[in-house]
Every structure is written in structure tokens, then in C-alpha cells.
Amino acid sequence: MTDFAADSILVMVDVMPSGEVAKSAAGLLGAASGVGTPVAVVVTTPDLLSGAAEQAASLGAHVVLTATGDTSVLSAPAVDALVAAAGLVRPDAVLVSNSIEGRDIAGRFAARTRSGLAADAIGVSRDDEGIVAHHSVYGGAYNVDSAVTFGAPVITVRQGAIDSRAEAQPLNALPLEVAPAGAPAATVESFDQVQATSTRPELRGAAKVVAGGRGLGSKEKFELVDQLADALGAAVGASRAAVDAGYVPHSYQVGQTGVSVSPQLYIALGISGAIQHRAGMQTAKTIVAINKDGDAPIFEIADFGVVGDVFTVVPQLIAALEAKKK
Ligand SMILES: Cc1cc2nc3c(=O)[nH]c(=O)nc-3n(C[C@H](O)[C@H](O)[C@H](O)COP(=O)(O)OP(=O)(O)OC[C@H]3O[C@@H](n4cnc5c(N)ncnc54)[C@H](O)[C@@H]3O)c2cc1C
Structure with a gap:
């Protein structure tokens, strides 16, 4: 029987249908290695299991606990595996992607194990009493810490928020014995594969995001945002006003009622910087704003700002980026 380190941190590693582990895994294992010994839990179909376990080890998992699960059943197989893993490892904390x-997995697991849940952390640390989760709340206006008073906290970690990476480890995989709880779960009966027409990175977890607001003026003119994103290899985001005006679909919306992002670079074009928008992007490492109103609130949080018309400034920026590539 494997002895697990006393400071083990359990990390739920999401596996994509392609067999790749999700991008969030690197940040989760990086966060875990900063406060303890990362132990990964990987649940997928038998054909993908060993490849996914190897990837988890290369991202820093000292032990990879593996379980096969029916991928047509949403969340329940992962929760069952996590319950089995927690019983075995007795971790100091459980980290799950936000x-x-x-x-869904974190909420179900916390309810089933009567654990405390801290959602949407942007970092974790350890003090004398255990693991502490750090959060950015109220539109990034406040940083707050949360900790539980009993047991191991279950913490969901915002994608892209953690920069640190764990050292690669040799693969040490252990199959888990999982007893399915038979909890009610949604089942996927059929699905249509949507052909991805974009080569841009996905908004959640993207390292660079270019977002456009009402200042772009129309759906046609919003193309300027796409062009800058393509020149930078960035994902495209938008303010709610741009979404409401029909420039882009709701899946692009960044903010309180949209996606939360923590990229290395966030460029806001024609976005005023309302608190609800800032809620979803204020933790970006570098914020660049281009807005023709020098008093726009976005400049309060921008690291670099250009007061000017996006239709004048952005084409010059794209030309400069293209010239650099030559
Ligand atoms: C409950 C609730 C939830 C919300 N959730 C979200 C959310 O998730 N995400 C979100 O984004 N908003 C959200 N909002 C809406 C939010 O309050 C703002 O209305 C919205 O963010 C404004 O979007 P905007 O900055 O694109 O538009 P505006 O506030 O209209 O700003 C447009 C900006 O473009 C500039 N501009 C105009 N033309 C140009 C030009 N040619 N060149 C350069 N600059 C130009 C203007 O100076 C202005 O600053 C929410 C609101 C509520 C009440």
C-alpha cells in the first residue's frame, strides 16, 4: 500500500474527450505544489487513462490515482472517484478547476463529504491551521481569504489565475477502487460535434484576451477586435453592452454575469470599465485599455492606457505587430 505524504493536496484533473488533460491542470498542480504534495485524480475511459496519467505526472503529480468512468454520465463518476481518493489520501485540501x-463536481463532493467549499479562488497558501484560499471579489475591489474550521477545504480555482508550475514527476499511477454511490446524474444520450471554425484559443484559460465593447459601434466594426486578437494569437471577449447589441454571442461576455478570465494580457477596446465588467477581468496580469474618453473607469485599473479612437489606434497597433513578425 502506498503511503501518502502528510501534506498531500488532492487535485481533480479534467480530461478532454481527445485524451488531453485540460489546460487548468497545470495551474491546479502548480498551486498544489506550493502548499503540499500534489496527488492527481484522473477519471476517463480505459483507452485514454494511461496517457492522461502520464500528462498529470509530467505536470507535477507525485501520485496519479486513476479510475475509469462512463464519460456519458456527467460529474458523478468523478465525484465517486474523488470520494474514494480522499478516503485513501486524507488530503489537506482538494483543488478542482472552477x-x-x-x-458541479466540487459542490457535489463537498456536500457528500460534509466539507467546506471555497469557490473561485485565485490562489492558495498554507498557514498554521491549514490551507487558505484567496479570492478577488466585488469586481476585484476586495481581496478576501477563506478557510474552513473543520476538515479539508474543497477549493475551486479560477482558470488562468495560477502562474506557478510544479516540477515534472516520474509516473507513479495507482488504480482507485471506486464504489459508485448511484447518485442521480444527468446522462448525455447523444451529441453533435460542432466543427470548430476558429483557431483562436478558448476564452476561459487563454493567456491573452482582446475584448471589445459598445465603443466598437457595430457587429461589422467589431471585426477590428478579431483582427487584433489574431495578430496576437489571443482569445476574443466582449462587454455585456457589446453582447446585448448583438456584436458577438453571449459566450464572449466577460464579467459578473459572463466568463471570469485571468490572462497574462487583457486588452480592452472601447470598454468603459463598469464594475460588472471588471469583476471578470481585474485579475489579469497586465491590462491595456484603449478608449477615447480619458476619464473612463477602465483607466483606473489599466497598466497601460491609450486615450484615443480605437479605429485610429488599433490598425496602427496591428501594423506594428505584423511588421515585427517579418
Ligand atoms: C446585474 C448586472 C450584471 C452585469 N454583468 C456584466 C458583465 O458580466 N459584463 C459586462 O461587461 N457588463 C455587465 N453589466 C453591464 C455593465 O454595467 C455595463 O453596462 C457594461 O459593461 C458596459 O459595456 P461597455 O463598456 O462596452 O459600454 P459603455 O459603458 O457604453 O462604454 C463604451 C466605451 O467605449 C468608449 N468609446 C466609444 N467609441 C469609442 C471609440 N471609437 N474608440 C475608443 N473608445 C470608444 C466610450 O468612451 C466608453 O467608455 C452588468 C450590469 C448589471 C446591472
Whole structure:
């Protein structure tokens, strides 16, 4: 029987249908290695299991606990595996991605194990009493810490928020014995594969985001945002006003009622910087704003700002970027 380190941190590693581990895994394992010994839990179909376990080890998992699960059943197989893993490892904390499925898994796991849940952390640390989660709340206006008073906290971690990476480890995989709880769960009966027409990175977890607001003026003119994003290899985001005006679909919305992002670089074009927008992007490492109103609130949080018309400034920026590539 494997002895687990006394400071083990359990990390739920999401596996994509392609067999790749989700991008969030690197940040989760990096966060875990900063406060303890990362132990990964990987649940997928038998054909993808060993490849996913190897990737988890290369991202820093000292032990990879593996379980096969029916991928047509949403969340429940992962929760069952996590319950089995927690019983075995007795971790100091459980880290899960703050993705849609991750939040479902974390909530179910916390309810089932009567654990405390801290959602949407942007960092973790350890003090004398255990693991502490750090959050950016109220539109990034406040940083707050949360900790539980009993047991191991279950913490969902915002994608892209953690920069640190764990050292690669040799693969040490252990199959888990999982007893399915038979909890009610949604089942996918059929699905249509949507052909991805974009080569841009996905907004959640993207390292660079270019976002456009009402200042772009129309759906046609919003193309300027796409062009700058393509020149930078960035994902495209938008303010709610741009979404409401029909420039882009709701899936692009960044903010309180949209996606939360923590990229290395966030460029806001024609976005005023309302608190609800800032809620979803204020933790970006570098914020660049281009707005023709020098008093726009976005400049209060921008690291670099250009007061000017996006239709004058951005084409010059794209030309400069293209010239640099030559
Ligand atoms: C409950 C609730 C939830 C919300 N959730 C969200 C959310 O998730 N995300 C979100 O974004 N908003 C959200 N909002 C809406 C939010 O309050 C703002 O209305 C919205 O963010 C404004 O979007 P905007 O900055 O694009 O538009 P505006 O506030 O209209 O700003 C447009 C900006 O473009 C500039 N501009 C105009 N033309 C140009 C030009 N040619 N060149 C350069 N600059 C130009 C203007 O100076 C202005 O600053 C929410 C609101 C509520 C009440």
C-alpha cells in the first residue's frame, strides 16, 4: 500500500474527450505544489487513462490515482472517484478547476463529504491551521481569504489565475477502487460535434484576451477586435453592452454575469470599465485599455492606457505587430 505524504493536496484533473488533460491542470498542480504534495485524480475511459496519467505526472503529480468512468454520465463518476481518493489520501485540501463541470463536481463532493467549499479562488497558501484560499471579489475591489474550521477545504480555482508550475514527476499511477454511490446524474444520450471554425484559443484559460465593447459601434466594426486578437494569437471577449447589441454571442461576455478570465494580457477596446465588467477581468496580469474618453473607469485599473479612437489606434497597433513578425 502506498503511503501518502502528510501534506498531500488532492487535485481533480479534467480530461478532454481527445485524451488531453485540460489546460487548468497545470495551474491546479502548480498551486498544489506550493502548499503540499500534489496527488492527481484522473477519471476517463480505459483507452485514454494511461496517457492522461502520464500528462498529470509530467505536470507535477507525485501520485496519479486513476479510475475509469462512463464519460456519458456527467460529474458523478468523478465525484465517486474523488470520494474514494480522499478516503485513501486524507488530503489537506482538494483543488478542482472552477470550470462548469469542476464547480458541479466540487459542490457535489463537498456536500457528500460534509466539507467546506471555497469557490473561485485565485490562489492558495498554507498557514498554521491549514490551507487558505484567496479570492478577488466585488469586481476585484476586495481581496478576501477563506478557510474552513473543520476538515479539508474543497477549493475551486479560477482558470488562468495560477502562474506557478510544479516540477515534472516520474509516473507513479495507482488504480482507485471506486464504489459508485448511484447518485442521480444527468446522462448525455447523444451529441453533435460542432466543427470548430476558429483557431483562436478558448476564452476561459487563454493567456491573452482582446475584448471589445459598445465603443466598437457595430457587429461589422467589431471585426477590428478579431483582427487584433489574431495578430496576437489571443482569445476574443466582449462587454455585456457589446453582447446585448448583438456584436458577438453571449459566450464572449466577460464579467459578473459572463466568463471570469485571468490572462497574462487583457486588452480592452472601447470598454468603459463598469464594475460588472471588471469583476471578470481585474485579475489579469497586465491590462491595456484603449478608449477615447480619458476619464473612463477602465483607466483606473489599466497598466497601460491609450486615450484615443480605437479605429485610429488599433490598425496602427496591428501594423506594428505584423511588421515585427517579418
Ligand atoms: C446585474 C448586472 C450584471 C452585469 N454583468 C456584466 C458583465 O458580466 N459584463 C459586462 O461587461 N457588463 C455587465 N453589466 C453591464 C455593465 O454595467 C455595463 O453596462 C457594461 O459593461 C458596459 O459595456 P461597455 O463598456 O462596452 O459600454 P459603455 O459603458 O457604453 O462604454 C463604451 C466605451 O467605449 C468608449 N468609446 C466609444 N467609441 C469609442 C471609440 N471609437 N474608440 C475608443 N473608445 C470608444 C466610450 O468612451 C466608453 O467608455 C452588468 C450590469 C448589471 C446591472
